[in-house]
Amino acid sequence: MQYLLMIYQNEAEYAKLDPAILQKNSEEYVAFTQSIVQSGNFKAGDRLRPIATATTVRVREGKTLTTDGPFAETREQLGGYYLIEAKDIDAALAIAARIPTARTGAIEVRPIWVYN
Amino acid sequence: MTPRDIERILRDEAGRALATLIRLVGDFDLAEDSLQDAFAAALERWPVSGHPSNPRAWLVNVGRNKAIDRIRRQANFRGKQAELTHELLLNVSQHDACNDGAALGDDMLRLIFTCCHPALAMDTQVALTLRTVCGLTAPEVARAFLVGEEAMAQRLLRAKQKIRLAGIPYEVPDRDTLAPRLRGVLAVIYLVFSEGYAATSGENLMRLDLAQEAIRLCRLLDSLMPGRGEIKGLLALMLLHDARRAGRATARGDVVLLEEQDRALWDRVQIAEGLLLVDEALRAPGGPHAYAVQAAIAALHARALNYAQTDWPQIAGLYEVLLRISPSPVIELNHAAAIAMVDGPARALALIDALEARGTLRGYELLFAVRADLLRRLGRHAAACDAYRSAIAATQLEPSRRFYARRLAELERRTD
Structure with a gap:
């Protein structure tokens, strides 16, 4: 099965972190990504620019409405994702728990909708 | 055989038959529907033929055939021959699984x-x-x-x-988890x-x-x-608590506190089984689990001739063990209640005050109830009345509400 692992973190708190910690965090991400590429679970993954760069689009009655900012204001923001292939939810949850941000933020695990 | 006999067998076998059917057909809903079909077939055939020697295998086999029927009907209905390649149909010949x-x-x-x-x-x-x-x-x-x-x-x-x-996998977790x-x-x-x-x-x-x-x-x-201590510990705990069932309430459904219970009403056979399991649970490898320690506390109550002769110091000690292996404010509350029996209500009240100050049990019915009882025993009736009123406001259970109201009325009579 395929799962999307969505990485949520408080951006404001993250921005305040010490550069040495950010460096270590980034190294942990490199190591983690390499490990799931090697195990064959990795399908895709990216880090997102902060919500200050987000734009939300809605089309109503044919008119495009564009607003500055994310779809919803939340305490923690979507900051990145991995798309993985895993045997079942247990395997997916075990991988999600190894994402460095799982220790400070939260990882939402969602199965991909498969059309037959 | 009567429909009642059949229903009893079906009820006993339902869980296990369903468990195997889910594995065989790979789907909860299909397995449940097919098992219902098998039950209907049993209610029709067994009164005439008697029940089969292995009812579970019978239910699983009939259930699986019913599942195959359901898949075929669905495939015909949708005109999708592809669905006939369903894993279940390919495995039709495997009859070993049920026995x-x-x-x-x-x-x-x-x-x-x-x-x-x-x-x-x-x-x-x-x-x-x-x-x-x-x-x-x-x-x-x-x-x-x-x-x-x-x-x-x-x-x-x-x-x-x-x-x-x-x-979510249909599996027993591996050793790691x-x-x-x-x-x-x-x-x-x-x-x-x-x-x-x-x-x-x-x-x-x-x-x-x-x-x-x-x-x-x-x-x-x-x-x-x-051989797993945590399972035996929980089983012991439940058996020992449940053994007191007949003494815990009056015929009218009012609460009878442990200290006022008629211990002759307790189920001695069940207590004996519970006591045996507590020993096994405490001796299991990997150190005692929280359930085993709670069961050991229940065992001391079950062994005691009466409330006063209960081994309160050992109960307080076991609560201290419990606070080390599985700390929680509710355990602290129970510990304080045991301390009241060892060192008196004043010392217990100090523990409760400290617990209450931390705010973790705010609004918790039993916190008010324990506090009320300690104040009552210390003769501080006005404060006890307040605590009983808080307990009455906090409970959602009618017999508990009646009990607190009864205590409150007794105290109010004395204060007047």
């Missing part, structure tokens, strides 16, 4: 661990376990938890959808028992069926995973 005892035990464990998967909400785990493992009907589960039938049906439906769509997953299963069983032992709301203090179901489930788990 192997070990495989059947594994199926039951698979079902239990799947229903108690942490990706499902706790109340959903409880409902799903009662519905599928214990074989209660959806309306029975709804009644047990005072939820509307429609809402319960929806909850069960969503749970089965999540199992299928989110890929077994211990935490087993803790989750035991938490579900204990929650079912607790609701049966002292309902959180409603007219009746105890809901017998739920306590019995929890004990039945824990016995099953103990037989499927023998």
Whole structure:
């Protein structure tokens, strides 16, 4: 099965972190990504620019409405994702728990909708 | 055989037959529907022919054939021949699966661990376990938890959808994750028992069926995973608590406190079994689990001739052990109540004050109730009355409300 692992973190708190910690965090991400590429679970993954760069689009009655900012204001923001292939939810949850941000933020695990 | 005999067999076999059918057909809903078909066939045939020598194997085989019928009908209906390649149809010749005892035990464990998967909400785990493992009907589960039938049906439906769509595996967890997953299963069983032992709301203090179901489930788990201290500890704890059932309430449904209970009403056979299990649980490898220590406390109550002659110092000591291995404010509250019996109510009240100051048990009924009792024993009647009033406001259970109101009325008479 395929799962999307969505990485949520408080951006404001993250921005305040010490550069040495950010460096270590980034190294942990490199190591983690390499490990799931090697195990064959990795399908895709990216880090997102902060919500200050987000734009939300809605089309109503044919008119495009564009607003500055994310779809919803939340305490923690979507900051990145991995798309993985895993045997079942247990395997997916075990991988999600190894994402460095799982220790400070939260990882939402969602199965991909498969059309037959 | 009478329909009642048949219904008893079907009820006993429902969980295990369903557990195997889910593995064979790979889908909760299809397995449940097919088992219902098999039940209908049994009710039709068994009164005439008598029940088969192995009712479970019969139900599984008939259920599987009914599932194949259902898939074929669906395939014809949709005109999709492709669906005939369903795994089930390819495995039609495999009849071995229903007669192997070990495989059947594994199926039951698979079902239990799947229903108690942490990706499902706790109340959903409880409902799903009662519905599928214990074989209660959806309306029975709804009644047990005072939820509307429609809402319960929806909850069960969503749970089965999540199992299928989110890929919750039909497996016993591997060695690495077994211990935490087993803790989750035991938490579900204990929650079912607790609701049966002292309902959180409603007219009746105890809901017998739920306590019995929890004990039945824990016995099953103990037989499927023998020699595990945490399972034996929980089973002992539930047996010892449940053994006091007949003494815990009057015929009118009023609460009788432990100190006033007629101990001749306690179930001695069940206590003997519980005491034996406590010893096994405490001796199990890996150190005593919290349930085993709680069971040891219950064992001291069960052994005591009366309230005054209970071994309170050892009970207080066991609560201290419990606070080390599994700290919680509720355990601290129980510890304080035991300390009241060892060192007197004043020292216990100081512990309660400290606990209350931390704010973790704010609004908790039993905190008010323990405080009220300590104040009453210290002769501080006005403060005790206030605490009983708070307990009355906090409880949702009618017999508890009556008990606090009775104590309050006694005190008010004395203060006047």
